[in-house]
Amino acid sequence: MKNNGLKRSDYQVLGLYFILSVIVIVVNNTYGGHSIGKIVLGPLPYLVTTIPLVGIFYLWLIPKYIVKSQNYILFFILTITSLIVFGYLYLSLLYWMEYISIKNYPLFPNAILKSLDAAVDGVGLPLGILLAKKHFENEILIGNLRELQKKNEDELSQAQVNSELLFKNLDLFKSIKQTVFSKKRDYKKRFVIKKTTGLLLLDSSNLSVVEAMGDSCKLIDVEGKVHLFSQNISKVLETLDPKDFFRINRSQIINIDHIVNIENHFKNRLLLQMKGVSEKMMTSSSKTSDFRLWLEEH
Known part of the structure; x- marks a missing residue:
């Protein structure tokens, strides 16, 4: 005692x-x-x-x-x-x-x-x-x-049970996540363009710029040829691989593989020279910072 x-x-x-x-x-x-x-x-x-x-x-x-x-x-x-x-x-x-x-x-x-x-x-x-x-x-x-x-x-035992359930649920979540993300999304590999003489197949890899044109858009390839497409620019963007394509402003999408030159512009904007296009493309102020990050990641 x-x-x-x-x-x-x-x-x-x-x-x-x-x-x-x-x-x-x-x-x-x-x-x-x-x-x-x-x-x-x-x-x-x-x-x-x-x-x-x-x-x-x-x-x-x-x-x-x-x-x-x-x-x-x-x-x-x-x-x-x-x-x-x-x-x-x-x-x-x-x-x-x-x-x-x-x-x-x-x-x-x-x-x-x-x-x-x-x-x-x-x-x-x-x-x-x-x-x-x-x-x-x-x-x-x-x-x-x-x-x-x-x-x-008793509390420790309950905590151990809860932790085991938590880890099981976490493993299940990881498994589901891995299953979902392991299924690589199939992005459009080519566009089928209607011509007066028939159909033209344009590979996505040869697409340099997409420009909005009302409810449809223009597809510009690396040779500078312009092709009309019946979908709007937002629909087209959903079908393109985000690793290769980026919407730099409201009306233009560019292919990272066909960027010839990038110049700084006022108000935190960038000027892009694209293959097959004579005019330079300009990023919007709201998109420039995201575009810079996208360039570094891809």
Whole structure:
């Protein structure tokens, strides 16, 4: 039992005990026919000897020699010595206050036995109360710790179950994500263009620029040939691979493989020279920063 000194509750218990003891001593002396002075001062020898003796045992002897070092022989010697000293002090105070006749005052070796008897009688009950109180407090504390440990173990077990479910769901999500993204989207490899003489196949790789033209658009190839296409520019953009094609403004899409030159322009814009196109293309202010990032990534 580790002793950390007297607590507030210990003082309250001891205070109540000694108050009751004083009342008992006063009542006993009253019925014994003692004078008022002796009745009032009657508890003094008991309090002067018992309180320090309880403190010595509870705060020093038991913690140091029983709990810490477990030196039982030294504890026994110091216990006997303390009991004799304080017991003899108690008897001396009683003699001084004339509660004991000089004729009945014990002499050696009876003085030692009387001192031991008086000290044990005085210190036994309050010390026993303190030790019992400490024991039951420790038992309650141990019980609370066990309940807390069980609660923590249950929470830890639940947390482990939740973490396992989380990782399973995470693995499932990764699997689904991998499945979804592993299926590479099939972008348009060629355009089928209607001509008066028949159909023309234009490979996407040979497409340099797409320009909006109302609800349709113009496809300009690397040779500078212009082909009309019946879909609008937004629909065409959805069919093109974003790694190769970028919409630089509202009305133009360019192919990164056919950029001839890039120049800086005012208001954070860029001028692009495209293969097959004589006029330079200009990025919009809102698209320029994204276009720069796209160039670096692709």
